[in-house]
Amino acid sequence: MMKKCIVVMLIFVLTAFFSAKALPAEDLPISVSEEQSGGKLSEDRVSGNSDDDGESSESGQSEVEAEIPPVKDTLRPFNRAMFVFNDKVFHYFFKPIYTGYNSMIPVQARVSVKNFYSNIRMPVRFFNCLFQSNFKGAGTEMLRFVINSTVGVAGFLDPAKSKFHFEKQERDFGQTLGKYNMQSGTYIVWPIIGPSNTRDTLGLLGDAALDPLTWVSFLFLQSFESIGSYTYESVNNLSIDKGDTYESVTKPAIDPYIALQDAYLQNRIKKIKE
């Protein structure tokens, strides 16, 4: 009863929020917000040869100075603590599990598991394509779902990509909100989930509401079963390449917290621009 109430409330809040944000913007062409369009180009044009430190590079430097966008991180003490916690969880819980899992299960099998989960999650990508008025993408997702659920043996294989060259459309709700010019808000590090910000947290809630797995867990599964399923999926994803990605950002860093924050924000900006 409680669970259903929460879900209904969540949907209500989201629809209210989404319609308020999205509808007025509907006839505008989808554009990227200020934080993305600024910077990059001017930064590319920073002048100054490496061997002169004279006037020409002075002007270049001032451009560099002006261009650093301040990162909104009002929860920094909390975030830092969460970062340390997550890092420990990664190194002492997830990493040993997925390295063992890696050595036992062949790559093809792990990719199949990832495909299976990703096929079930098709509505997330499909609806976000629609929200972003990417109708071609939505069509691709629909076709992919039909092909992979049948020919691809319930989604374990991905013939849509390998035979028909329909690429998966990675669209999420945080990206949708970004496309409608919602600002990213403050940076937040969630336990286990990891780096996020205000916009992408709303995005996560939106995606969860669109995700059939959320509904299945709410309606049919015991909490330990759904936790098991999510943990298994995370381990599987980490074993494919997510674990490496995390380490390649934090390991070479002087300040891993800032490195991950910056990588997360830069990567999100790129995804919203796409």
Add this chain to the structure above:
Amino acid sequence: MNKRKMISSICCGVILLIFISPFLWAAEDPGTLVMETIDRGLAVLKDPSLKGTEKAHTRRQQLWEEISPIFNFEEMSKRALGQYWKKRSPEEKKEFVELFTIILKDAYIGKTDTYSGEKIVFVKEKQDEKDYASVQTKIITNTGSVVLVEYRMQSNSGKWKIYDVVIEGVSLVNNYRSQFNNILMKSSYEELVQKIKGKNDKEKT
């Protein structure tokens, strides 16, 4: 079937070579320069005589010799320090470039130890202005996932060199600049240098 595949791939190769050859003569073209360097690097990684953990040191050294000339480490250091660069004395600058080069070397050469046949494909190149270009490539991993890697290049009297690497939208130089900025807002430049040195020493052991 296999024979036909082989013949057709040889034909493709020959046709490609014919198409590419004019570009090979103009070797200063940023896209070809990057791809040639990558191919030389991959050749080192694929070399059977350099495989295995016990050869890691020589392999890394050789790889470094092949790929490091294409990077402009001074420009990278300058951009990573941003506004703080011009306040440094020439000696400090020189020291910083050395330290930053070691960070990058440790971080990215070490990663190649786990190389397992990933492919690197040229996507496109773009020349914004006379002196700036970007070369886009993608890495295709064994699991079929694709990683977009963009090399930003600057020409210095006709010589193209990389000043930034952007992986899936994350610029390497900007990433370090955020870190350095954060440290320098609270502590002195000397402390930053100490931190970098500490990091580099830890990598060595």
